[in-house]
Amino acid sequence: MRNILFAVAILLAGLGISSPYHFQLLTFIGIHTLLALGLNMLMGYAGQISLGHAAFYGIGAYTTAILTAHFNWSPWLALPAALFLAVLIAFLVALPMLKLSGYYLGMGTLGFGMITYVLIREWSGFTGGDSGLVGIPPLEIGPVSLSSGRACFYVVWGTVVLGFIVCERLVNSRVGRALRAIHDSEQAACAMGINTAQLKISVFMLSAFLAALAGFLYAHLVSFISPNTFDFLTSIRIVTMVVIGGMASIWGSLLGATLITLLPEWLHIFSDYEMVVYGLVLMVIMIFLPQGLTRGLLDIYERSKRRAGVPSTTAKG
Amino acid sequence: MLRIRNLKCYYGRIRAINGVSLSVKPREMVALIGANGAGKSTLLQTICGLLPGWEGDMRYEKEPLSGLRPPEIVRRGISLVPEGRLLFPPMSVLDNLKLGAYLRYRRREQAAINGDLEHVLDLFPVLRERARQPAGTLSGGEQQMLAIGRALMARPRLLLLDEPSMGLAPFLVKLILDILVQLKDDGMTILLVEQNARAALQVADRGYVLENGHIVLDGPADELLADQDVKRAYLGKDYREFYDGRA
Numbered sequence: 001m002r003n004i005l006f007a008v009a010i011l012l013a014g015l016g017i018s019s020p021y022h023f024q025l026l027t028f029i030g031i032h033t034l035l036a037l038g039l040n041m042l043m044g045y046a047g048q049i050s051l052g053h054a055a056f057y058g059i060g061a062y063t064t065a066i067l068t069a070h071f072n073w074s075p076w077l078a079l080p081a082a083l084f085l086a087v088l089i090a091f092l093v094a095l096p097m098l099k100l101s102g103y104y105l106g107m108g109t110l111g112f113g114m115i116t117y118v119l120i121r122e123w124s125g126f127t128g129g130d131s132g133l134v135g136i137p138p139l140e141i142g143p144v145s146l147s148s149g150r151a152c153f154y155v156v157w158g159t160v161v162l163g164f165i166v167c168e169r170l171v172n173s174r175v176g177r178a179l180r181a182i183h184d185s186e187q188a189a190c191a192m193g194i195n196t197a198q199l200k201i202s203v204f205m206l207s208a209f210l211a212a213l214a215g216f217l218y219a220h221l222v223s224f225i226s227p228n229t230f231d232f233l234t235s236i237r238i239v240t241m242v243v244i245g246g247m248a249s250i251w252g253s254l255l256g257a258t259l260i261t262l263l264p265e266w267l268h269i270f271s272d273y274e275m276v277v278y279g280l281v282l283m284v285i286m287i288f289l290p291q292g293l294t295r296g297l298l299d300i301y302e303r304s305k306r307r308a309g310v311p312s313t314t315a316k317g
Numbered sequence: 318m319l320r321i322r323n324l325k326c327y328y329g330r331i332r333a334i335n336g337v338s339l340s341v342k343p344r345e346m347v348a349l350i351g352a353n354g355a356g357k358s359t360l361l362q363t364i365c366g367l368l369p370g371w372e373g374d375m376r377y378e379k380e381p382l383s384g385l386r387p388p389e390i391v392r393r394g395i396s397l398v399p400e401g402r403l404l405f406p407p408m409s410v411l412d413n414l415k416l417g418a419y420l421r422y423r424r425r426e427q428a429a430i431n432g433d434l435e436h437v438l439d440l441f442p443v444l445r446e447r448a449r450q451p452a453g454t455l456s457g458g459e460q461q462m463l464a465i466g467r468a469l470m471a472r473p474r475l476l477l478l479d480e481p482s483m484g485l486a487p488f489l490v491k492l493i494l495d496i497l498v499q500l501k502d503d504g505m506t507i508l509l510v511e512q513n514a515r516a517a518l519q520v521a522d523r524g525y526v527l528e529n530g531h532i533v534l535d536g537p538a539d540e541l542l543a544d545q546d547v548k549r550a551y552l553g554k555d556y557r558e559f560y561d562g563r564a
Contacts, residue, residue: 174415174422181405181416188403190367193391193420193471 003165010157014150023149025265027221030156031214032257036241037163037250038210043239044247045171046203047183048098049106052113053238056208058120058230059086060215065136065225066126075139075220082216083209090208094201101186113235121227132226139220152221159217160254163210167250170206179203180248244285246292255293318343318506319364319395319475324373326356326363333359335530336373341475346497346507348521348538350514350551355527357510358400361477364508365397366390377475392420396473400480402464406453410444413452413463417470430470437466440496458489465496475506482513494520514551518542526551 017023039053063082067073073081097108120127127133138147139155146155170176181189182196190196219225237260245256263281267274289296319341326334334356341347351357362368364375366387375382377393385393396417405413414437415422418430438445441462447455452463461481468476478497482490490513498520501507511517518524518538526534526547534547541547 174419177408177412177416178419180408180412184405184407185403187367188399188405189416190387191365191391191397191399191403192416192467193388194416195386195388 003161003168006164007161010154010161014153014157017150017153020149023153025261027149027152027156029258029261030153030160031218031221032238032241032261033160033254034156034163034210034214034217035238036245036253036257037160037167038207038214039238040242040245040247040250040253041167041170041179041210042203042207043242044249044252045176045179045183046200048200048204049102049239050109050204050207051106051232051235051239052109052111052116053207053211054230054232054234055113055116056086056090056211057215057218057234057238058116058227059089059208060212061219061225061230062120062127062133062215063212064216065133065219068137068220069133069135070126075137075216079216083212086208086212086215087205090205091201094204098197098200098204110232110235113232117227117231120230127227130227132224134224136219136223136225138223156217156221159213163213164250164254171250175199183248240282244282244293246294246296249292249294252292252294259293318345318378319508320374320376321364322374324360324363324371324375326359326368327370327372328359328368329370333530334363334371337527337530337532339525339532339535341506341508343506344501344504345523346501346509346521348514348517348524349508349510349527350512350517350524350547351527352512352551354529356530357527358479360527361397361479361508361510364390364477365395367397388420391471391473394472394474396468396471396476398464398468398476398478398481401483402460404452404460404463404467407451409449410452410455410463411448413467414444414470417467418472420471429472433470433472437469440469440499441466457484458486458492461485461489461493462496465493469500473505475508476500477508477510479510480512481509482511482516490516514547515542 013026017026035053035057039050042048042050060082063085064075064078067078067081068075093112097105097112100108121129123129138145140146146152171179178189178194178199181192181194182199186196218229241256241260242253243256244259245254246252263278264274267277270277285293291299321340322338324334324337325332337356337360339347339349349357349360359368363371364382366382366385366389377395380393382390405416408416411434414434415430418433421430438448443459444463444466447459452460455463465478465481481493481497485493494516497507497509509517509521518541521538524535524538524541525532526541534541534544536544
């Protein structure tokens with residue numbers, strides 16, 4: 001139901017907006033939502049920290065860019081290749097890495113992110129190095145080119161809706177319960193007969209899949225990519241989106257991605273102090289809504305309802 | 318049903334269990350008692366496959382358990398109620414119970430699972446009242462009931478309990494143990510690990526006393542209750558007074 005409303009809202013927004021600037025902004029919010037959604041499955045639900053998520057974003061983007069720009073593949077052929085490569089690498093990385101936990105897993109994924117970034121930057125024959133890779137063709141469906149702002153908007157947000165539906169179904173299934181169980185106590189989850197190692201690897205692969213998908217869309221919509229888009233700061237920004245939006249909340253990914261994408265745009269008026277205000281906003285949100293925006297706003301709403309004399313029926317813990 | 322011969326368990330190079338042999342017959346309740354650090358929890362976790370570093374011979378229903386991982390062991394009908402309950406606190410009581418049946422969902426036993434869910438909620442009516450509450454908001458006794466209910470959801474034939482009385486008031490201990498007796502009368506086989514030796518031996522059929530990774534005594538529960546050594550080491554006069562005064 002919520003997803004239908006969401007899809008209708010997107011449809012109307014696409015029809016109502018005309019400014020290219022707004023389309024571009026919304027498209028980026030969509031791409032960031034995909035990234036945050038993937039990381040939220042890993043971090044919010046399964047409780048595994050990844051500080052190298054931009055690597056999968058980059059692998060998705062660069063695979064499709066190289067295949068289409070250098071080898072003249074059709075983007076639709078490059079898409080499965082990009083996704084497959086990212087998922088494969090995620091599997092290989094996860095095998096040894098997910099034996100780690102907590103800070104150590106964070107360090108490990110951080111290292112992986114750095115390695116990927118350096119590889120992209122230094123392997124200039126293929127990737128164009130620091131000067132980036134140009135000439136990535138736009139997406140096409142038959143004769144229709146999807147290069148206009150509105151088309152990009154619909155492609156990205158259509159993918160987001162699909163991602164939401166898939167993840168929501170997953171979260172409410174027995175697998176979703178198992179993921180949350182790993183988050184709470186890996187040992188207890190193990191005693192329930194949950195194959196925790198396998199499940200952690202699977203969710204890591206899922207989140208790499210979503211990140212690579214975001215990378216694919218980014219590469220074809222912007223048609224130019226450079227290593228800096230996929231550096232360490234991007235990984236951190238994705239983590240911030242998840243934490244600010246709300247861990248273990250699918251809609252929190254949307255909220256977090258929206259805020260983190262829009263904030264720099266709004267804060268231009270502070271010019272020199274932009275980054276200071278940016279940091280302050282994040283601090284204030286974390287201090288007053290430590291559970292993230294989604295849970296925090298829901299709590300405020302429930303509290304106000306109670307104050308108005310209507311007893312709240314939802315239990316909180 | 319469960320037969321262990323000469324089991325040795327290791328944490329790295331430290332040997333925590335030193336050649337333990339014990340057996341549990343079908344429909345029997347066996348108590349394993351011993352002080353802190355005797356190796357009781359290690360033994361249970363080893364049976365469940367949570368601690369892979371062991372040597373010796375462990376057979377469940379005549380099949381060796383060596384090399385099996387926890388999912389396979391749960392599938393064969395052994396469930397653990399872990400020490401300290403280890404619930405999933407932010408998840409609802411219902412979700413916790415459903416997680417207990419995790420492996421059965423794959424086999425499309427939806428109807429049977431719902432039947433068992435009703436059964437567990439009948440066994441612990443208080444859980445039905447709190448079905449939608451997060452498990453973390455339950456009281457200690459309710460949490461222990463939930464932990465037992467969760468283990469039952471896997472439909473075990475052998476139930477392992479690690480200190481179910483921990484941190485509970487005496488009347489709750491009695492309540493929990495009464496439920497175990499009821500489960501046993503319904504055909505469950507139970508291996509109960511306890512520090513609360515008197516309470517455990519009063520409901521069990523047989524008992525083993527574990528000390529520093531060895532079995533130092535075993536026999537029918539009432540004999541152990543009367544045994545001079547056990548009395549001195551685990552029941553103690555002061556302790557008995559303390560317990561009898563409240564139970």
